[in-house]
Amino acid sequence: MTRGFSESAFGHAITAAGVTHSVARACAAGRLYNCSCGMVRGKRAWKWSGCHDNTKFGARYSRRFLDVRERAKDVISFTHLYNNEVGRKVVRRNREVRCKCHGMSGSCEVRTCWKAAPDFRRVGDMLKEKYTRAMSAAVEVFGNSANTARKYRPVRREISPDSPLLFVERSPTYCERDTRLAVVGTTGRYCNRNSTGPDSCDTLCCGRGYDQRHEVVNRKCQCRFKWCCEVTCKDCFEEKWVSVCK
Known part of the structure; x- marks a missing residue:
């Protein structure tokens, strides 16, 4: 997370998005004493009812919690602050309208609607897409001169949900060990030899192949709850074949 790789960019963005999302939901649920329901702008706001997720407060709290650590005005700190803000904007600008019907026998005579933060799975998918299209900060922002980062701080109004994530350093392959x-x-x-996804042996083993190994795995089983308050389990041993990257 302290380096300038595209993986670090994703990590900062989704962390900031997660704090914003969680605090916004907690405000709407009344679990935090210093915030309340969010507001909806516009002339037709009077038609809204229910309690909107307070993404504005969530974003503000996220900045106070995460951005305070990024004080140095260098290119790494700039990109961390920038990617944090991209994560927050994805949550704030993708709020969804959710409604609940009220009436006899399930009819929808009266409907209560509110603005809710998007499902976090959707937020993660959007940030994952940005990760695959991450751009170099030196080229995108500083015109190939990373030293000019000392003159800049991210401007929030210029960052939108469509903004890319930024990296400073090209990511290593992660295939070979590099202590540095x-x-x-x-x-x-x-690895999973039967998978075609990211956990597959073809992907994880980087073309080196894999070995099949027989292992005995210890897992907890037959767990019982004892009043109060203890859970006791037995040890069960399971034999299985596993695939391990060479």
Whole structure:
């Protein structure tokens, strides 16, 4: 998270989005004493009812909680602050209208509607898409001169949900061990030989192949709750074949 890789950009963005989302929902649910329901702008706001998720307060809290650590005016700090704000904007600008019907026998004679923060799975998908299209900060913002970052701070109004994530350093392959970058590599990683997704042996093992190994796994089973308040379990041993990257 302290480096300028595109993975760091995604990590900062989704962390900021997560804080914004959680605080906004907590405000609407009345779980926080210092905030309340969110507001909806516009002449037709009087038609709204229910309690809107307070994404404005959530974003403000996220800035106070996360951005305060980024004081140094260098290109790394700039991109961290920028990516934080992209994550918040994705939550704030993608609020959804949700409604609840009231009436006899399930009829919808009266309907209560409110603005809710998007499902966080959707937020994650949008940020994942931005991760795949991340751009170099030096080219996108500073015109190939990273030193000019010392003159800039991210301007919130210029960042939109459509803004890309920014990175400073090209990501390593993560396939081979690199102690300088704290990359452990994928040798010895468990993989799924029957998968075609990111956990597949073809993907994780980086073309090196994998070994099949027989292991005995200890797992908790037959758990019982004892009043009060203890859970006791037995140890069960399971034999299985696993795939491990070479």
